[in-house]
Amino acid sequence: MQITEAKFLVSNTDMEKSPAPVFPEYAFIGRSNVGKSSLINMVTGRKNLAKTSATPGKTRLINHFLINNKWYLVDLPGYGYAKVSKTSKATWDKMIRDYLLKRKNLMNVFVLVDLRLEPQKIDMAFINWLGEKMVPFSIVFTKSDKLKKQQIIYSVEHYKKELRKSWEELPPLFITSAEKKIGKDELLDYIEEVNKSFKPE
Numbered sequence: 001m002q003i004t005e006a007k008f009l010v011s012n013t014d015m016e017k018s019p020a021p022v023f024p025e026y027a028f029i030g031r032s033n034v035g036k037s038s039l040i041n042m043v044t045g046r047k048n049l050a051k052t053s054a055t056p057g058k059t060r061l062i063n064h065f066l067i068n069n070k071w072y073l074v075d076l077p078g079y080g081y082a083k084v085s086k087t088s089k090a091t092w093d094k095m096i097r098d099y100l101l102k103r104k105n106l107m108n109v110f111v112l113v114d115l116r117l118e119p120q121k122i123d124m125a126f127i128n129w130l131g132e133k134m135v136p137f138s139i140v141f142t143k144s145d146k147l148k149k150q151q152i153i154y155s156v157e158h159y160k161k162e163l164r165k166s167w168e169e170l171p172p173l174f175i176t177s178a179e180k181k182i183g184k185d186e187l188l189d190y191i192e193e194v195n196k197s198f199k200p201e
């Protein structure tokens with residue numbers, strides 16, 4: 001799939017105010033600073049579509065984008081950012097969970113994880129929660145440019161092993177780098193494929 005049009009639509013804290021669920025939707029989520037906004041910019045080929053930052057916790061809203069007038073892309077706030085108060089953490093948590101459970105046109109959640117780190121408790125807990133709630137998801141490894149080829153293979157295997165502790169079947173996995181533009185075609189092909197199964201209500 002080529003991206004010919006990508007436009008920002010709306011930022012929300014309330015999923016009820018999201019655009020009408022008339023198109024298939026894909027959400028990007030992961031720990032703060034994992035590289036969600038950078039990946040979205042890389043995939044859409046737009047430098048500043050999603051705001052990136054060296055300061056974690058930059059994305060605080062549900063951000064909707066419309067791609068090719070055909071599908072929605074959503075940049076969600078990162079979870080697990082230590083420097084926010086408990087109250088605002090709980091607020092974000094509820095906002096994200098509400099969105100993930102209630103959004104009818106949501107086709108897939110891309111869970112981003114940093115391949116350089118050991119599988120993190122917070123990521124595994126989130127992944128397990130998605131599985132239990134039967135929210136379809138895939139795992140996207142980010143910042144692969146920071147690892148050597150051998151390390152990538154080792155880390156992906158290590159991650160799979162960890163996932164197999166809870167799940168018999170593994171979700172689709174993608175290896176990406178926003179920096180080196182790796183993984184773009186794989187992600188877009190996957191989205192194109194899943195788009196075919198969208199049935200508007």
Ligand code: GTP
Nearest residue numbers: 032033034035036037038053057058059078178179
């Ligand atoms: P929040 O919105 O704060 O949750 O962060 P985010 O997940 O959107 O991360 P963001 O895209 O803002 O990137 C965080 C930092 O990681 C920035 O300094 C990016 O330049 C860096 N970064 C993102 N992707 C890559 C990548 O593929 N490779 C490398 N080397 N750095 C990256």
Ligand code: MG
Nearest residue numbers: 036037058059
């Ligand atoms: Mg962001």
